[in-house]
Every structure is written in structure tokens, then in C-alpha cells.
Amino acid sequence: MQSTISTQTDLSELYKGVRAHTQNLCEPLEVEDFVVQPVMDVSPLKWHLGHTTWFFETFVLKPNVSDYKEFHPKYPFLFNSYYISAGERWTRANRGQLTRPTVKEVFEYRAYVDQAMNQFLDMNELSKEVSEVIVLGCNHEQQHQELFLYDIKRILGDNPLNPQYIQKERKVKTVDAQKEWLNVAEGLYEIGFEGEGFHFDNEEGRHKVFLHEYQIASGLITNGEYMEFMKAGGYRDHMLWLSEAWDWVNENEIKAPRYWHQEDGGEWWHYTLDGYERVGEDDPLCHISYYEADAFARWKGCRLPTEQEWEVACNIYSPNVLPETNFVEAHQFRPIQTSDFDFFGNVWEWTSSPYTAYPYYNPPEGALGEYNGKFMVNQMVLRGGSFGTSKNHIRSTYRNFFHPHLRWMFSGIRLAKHI
Incomplete structure (x- = not known):
């Protein structure tokens, strides 16, 4: 550290x-x-x-x-x-x-x-x-x-009054929402933290990984794209869901992302920190569990990237955090459209990687050694930060982690696929 x-x-x-x-x-x-x-x-x-x-x-x-x-x-x-x-x-x-x-x-x-x-x-x-x-x-x-x-x-x-946390003038951009597939060549890559600067112990140690050639989406999945999954019966098709995930969907009667509600007339509305409003179809999707992210990827004929693939692609295509990146300093308090690839900010991105120790991982002695290592079981890794993350707190090696059913955090989806 x-x-x-x-x-x-x-x-x-x-x-x-x-x-x-x-x-x-x-x-x-x-x-x-x-x-x-x-x-x-x-x-x-x-x-x-x-x-x-x-x-x-x-x-x-x-x-x-x-x-x-x-x-x-x-x-x-x-x-x-x-x-x-x-x-x-x-x-x-x-x-x-x-x-x-x-x-x-x-x-x-x-x-x-x-x-x-x-x-x-x-x-x-x-x-x-x-x-x-x-x-x-x-x-x-x-x-x-x-x-x-x-x-x-x-x-x-969950308050029926839908109280505002903060009232902000919404930043609306006209951007090309057309996504493309970014290619990453087969090869041996290094991941994990190196050099000077703060990092958590779970980012150590730097190690080599072999990756087959793959493609990763140039942008995040939007609300509109996820609506298509819902309209197609995605929450009703058991073939799309992991067994544990299917049980979760049915036991909890999950039919939409967290905070979404369908009003009379069929329009989707959701609660935001700026109050209750109509879901913007071009905005990045937020409040998705790993279970939902995995099912959506399967429905699209794709998959979620591994955390190794995510980090390598980020280092290639977004080596620097751009000024317009949607971190907490932007005071948007929501996912927004940007012209960047959104590897950083907006929403945390689920990966298909379980949260485990890297080679050479060596936690500190004493109480601070309990910070990360003891949670390396039954959780999945997310990458990239969100609109609630401080800009000086994130880097491409940062490993966030949550249990797969959770979705109250600011989490979304980026797809990957084999070539």
C-alpha cells in the first residue's frame, strides 16, 4: 500500500x-x-x-x-x-x-x-x-x-414520496451511441499494480496472464438495450440464467433493474438521486446484479469479460482518465452519456471473474491485514469505478467485489466475446 x-x-x-x-x-x-x-x-x-x-x-x-x-x-x-x-x-x-x-x-x-x-x-x-x-x-x-x-x-x-437527494441540472450530450467491438490480440500480458502510488493489497502482485484473442464492447449497455431484453422475456426464460440466479429471480420476483417501475401506459420510470423520472433509454444501465448481467450477456450471444481481459483492454484503449469522465467530481450523481469508452466512471462493470488472490499476494500483518483478503470467497469482481467514485481513487488495477445477487451499488454491463 x-x-x-x-x-x-x-x-x-x-x-x-x-x-x-x-x-x-x-x-x-x-x-x-x-x-x-x-x-x-x-x-x-x-x-x-x-x-x-x-x-x-x-x-x-x-x-x-x-x-x-x-x-x-x-x-x-x-x-x-x-x-x-x-x-x-x-x-x-x-x-x-x-x-x-x-x-x-x-x-x-x-x-x-x-x-x-x-x-x-x-x-x-x-x-x-x-x-x-x-x-x-x-x-x-x-x-x-x-x-x-x-x-x-x-x-x-423506497420512500413513496421519492424525495430528492440533490437537484442538479442534467448534463445531456448528443453522442454516437453506436458501439463497436474493440479487438485485443492473443498474447501474454501483465496485470496487477506496479510502480509508485497508493494501491490496495489485493492489487498485488504483478503477474503474467495469457489471453486468447477476444473482442470487448466499446461502450456500456444502455437502458434501452436492456429494455429489449425485458421485452423479449429475458426474466422468464430459464435457459438464460444460472441455476442459483434463476432461484433468485423467482424467489424475489425480479422483473426489472433496481429502482425501476412500470407506470400506466407501459413506460418505465426509476428513482434517481435527483428524484423520480422517466428512464432515459440512451443512458448507461445501472443497478444490475451479476446474475442479471450474465443472463443479459447470454441473451446477446456474448459473455462478460474476465477481469484480466477488462484490465488489458482498458490499458490499451483508455490508458488515461479523460477530463469528461463521470466521477463524483462531475456532480452528476447518475450515469450519463459520454463520448468516451467509459472504462472509467459512470458505473462499475461486472466481470466473470471470482474474487480471489493474485499470485504472490501477501496481506499486511495485524488488523489491517483483514482489509481485503478475508473476503476472497463467493464474490465477483467489478472494475472501473462509477459516478460515485472519486477520481483520485481509481485506476485500471482497482478490484471492487460484491456478492452476485447485490445491485444497490452503481453497477452495469460491458460485453465481450470470443473471436
């Missing part, structure tokens, strides 16, 4: 910028929005605020500031997530039961830790090891910023 942060001034600016962005995400909300937990996968928003603060208190301040006084002795129990090495934890499914601490008290906790962290950054010459933990903490908070957006959309999106 190296860092290219060269000075403590840079480190301090990174910390303050990340913490300020979290605060900005809170601005449109009412206090009642912070306390709801509709399902286990969604955490109350105040929990995200407390947990990301707990990270810095636990892994930076307490081990390195001799006279540091913990804000509250019970907060580590409430705000630890899954770090068994760091102590006991409150049950994840019951986070929404806690009306206390109040939202006000959680913000006071953040302010208390921010003051201590800023003083620590200003007054101490930090070791490489401590600096790397702080950079990890900032990247950890950026992950929770995106989860924060997933969760507030889930909280507001």
Missing part, C-alpha cells in the same frame, strides 16, 4: 480534502436520513461517519499519540466493522437499532478526531509506515463515501 504523498503538507491536504468531501455529501440531508437501516447491506449514514472516524482514531492516533484521550470508550465497539483483531463489534444487522449516539454526537466525534489528526499532522515528523496508514485511511473513507451514496439512494429510493 505505497503512497506517492511526498510531504506532510500533501498528506494534510489529502486528509482535509477527503474529510471535507464526506461533509459535503451530508449537506443535502435531513437528520432523520442519517439513522435508517432498511436492510443489513445498508448501514445508517451516521454509522459511516462514525466508522471512518474510528479508523483514524484506532490506527493512527491511539498507537502514535501518547496522551491521546479516546472520545468515548464505547465507540470502538459501535463503529468497528469487521476487524476482529481490533476488538469486539456491534452486530452489523442491528446498526439501525441505535438511536444513540445521536447524529449531533457523531459529528462531534468527527470534529474531535479531526482536530487531533490535524494537530498530529502539523506537529510530528511521520514515519513512512504511519503515513501509509493515513493514506489508507483516506482511501478507506473514499470507499465509504461511495457506499454512503449507495445507502442514501436505497433509503430514499
Whole structure:
């Protein structure tokens, strides 16, 4: 987990910028929005605020500031997530039961830790090891910023009032929606992180993969394309679905992407962070499970790319993030049409690769070694980032992962095929 942060001034600016962005995400909300937990996968928003603060208190301040006084002795129990090495934890499914601490008290906790962290950054010459933990903490908070957006959309999106999270003037572009197939030659390629700069441990180590010749789509699947799958009876054709996926479709009565509703007259509407609106057929598809992505690809006579194929194609066709890329800094809070290949931003792209360790993978010792490796089972890899991802948080080697039935995150589809 190296860092290219060269000075403590840079480190301090990174910390303050990340913490300020979290605060900005809170601005449109009412206090009642912070306390709801509709399902286990969604955490109350105040929990995200407390947990990301707990990270810095636990892994930076307490081990390195001799006279540091913990804000509250019970907060580590409430705000630890899954770090068994760091102590006991409150049950994840019951986070929404806690009306206390109040939202006000959680913000006071953040302010208390921010003051201590800023003083620590200003007054101490930090070791490489401590600096790397702080950079990890900032990247950890950026992950929770995106989860924060997933969760507030889930909280507001099932409310019959369809409340807006934020009102934005929609960015509409006229682009050529015609996709083409991008060729990648057969050969031996290297994937995984190399060089300087921050990266998570699951991006290590750099290794060679042999790929047969393949093609990958130049763009993301749109809402309109997915509507054709639905009209053709895609959700009713068991031949398109994996066995476990078919059970999921029937047990949960799945008939459309998350947040989609068919109104009188047959038009599809969906909830967005800007409120309830008609589905834009040319916009990139969002809120799709792996099960749905796989079934759609099968219906199209194609497949999902492996994560190795995705990374190699991205490095060939989108080696740099373009200025117009739809990350959270664009303030769109939705997938939009772009003239780019969309390997970065807009929506996370499902791959057909299970989340497993790379060759030479070596997690850190101690509690931080629990960050990624313990989740390498029963999950699938997604690549590329989304409109909720910070631009400085993503790279072609970044490996996101979710269970195949989940779809409250900002996930979509890119197709691939053999030649």
C-alpha cells in the first residue's frame, strides 16, 4: 500500500480534502436520513461517519499519540466493522437499532478526531509506515463515501414520496451511441499494480496472464438495450440464467433493474438521486446484479469479460482518465452519456471473474491485514469505478467485489466475446 504523498503538507491536504468531501455529501440531508437501516447491506449514514472516524482514531492516533484521550470508550465497539483483531463489534444487522449516539454526537466525534489528526499532522515528523496508514485511511473513507451514496439512494429510493437527494441540472450530450467491438490480440500480458502510488493489497502482485484473442464492447449497455431484453422475456426464460440466479429471480420476483417501475401506459420510470423520472433509454444501465448481467450477456450471444481481459483492454484503449469522465467530481450523481469508452466512471462493470488472490499476494500483518483478503470467497469482481467514485481513487488495477445477487451499488454491463 505505497503512497506517492511526498510531504506532510500533501498528506494534510489529502486528509482535509477527503474529510471535507464526506461533509459535503451530508449537506443535502435531513437528520432523520442519517439513522435508517432498511436492510443489513445498508448501514445508517451516521454509522459511516462514525466508522471512518474510528479508523483514524484506532490506527493512527491511539498507537502514535501518547496522551491521546479516546472520545468515548464505547465507540470502538459501535463503529468497528469487521476487524476482529481490533476488538469486539456491534452486530452489523442491528446498526439501525441505535438511536444513540445521536447524529449531533457523531459529528462531534468527527470534529474531535479531526482536530487531533490535524494537530498530529502539523506537529510530528511521520514515519513512512504511519503515513501509509493515513493514506489508507483516506482511501478507506473514499470507499465509504461511495457506499454512503449507495445507502442514501436505497433509503430514499423506497420512500413513496421519492424525495430528492440533490437537484442538479442534467448534463445531456448528443453522442454516437453506436458501439463497436474493440479487438485485443492473443498474447501474454501483465496485470496487477506496479510502480509508485497508493494501491490496495489485493492489487498485488504483478503477474503474467495469457489471453486468447477476444473482442470487448466499446461502450456500456444502455437502458434501452436492456429494455429489449425485458421485452423479449429475458426474466422468464430459464435457459438464460444460472441455476442459483434463476432461484433468485423467482424467489424475489425480479422483473426489472433496481429502482425501476412500470407506470400506466407501459413506460418505465426509476428513482434517481435527483428524484423520480422517466428512464432515459440512451443512458448507461445501472443497478444490475451479476446474475442479471450474465443472463443479459447470454441473451446477446456474448459473455462478460474476465477481469484480466477488462484490465488489458482498458490499458490499451483508455490508458488515461479523460477530463469528461463521470466521477463524483462531475456532480452528476447518475450515469450519463459520454463520448468516451467509459472504462472509467459512470458505473462499475461486472466481470466473470471470482474474487480471489493474485499470485504472490501477501496481506499486511495485524488488523489491517483483514482489509481485503478475508473476503476472497463467493464474490465477483467489478472494475472501473462509477459516478460515485472519486477520481483520485481509481485506476485500471482497482478490484471492487460484491456478492452476485447485490445491485444497490452503481453497477452495469460491458460485453465481450470470443473471436
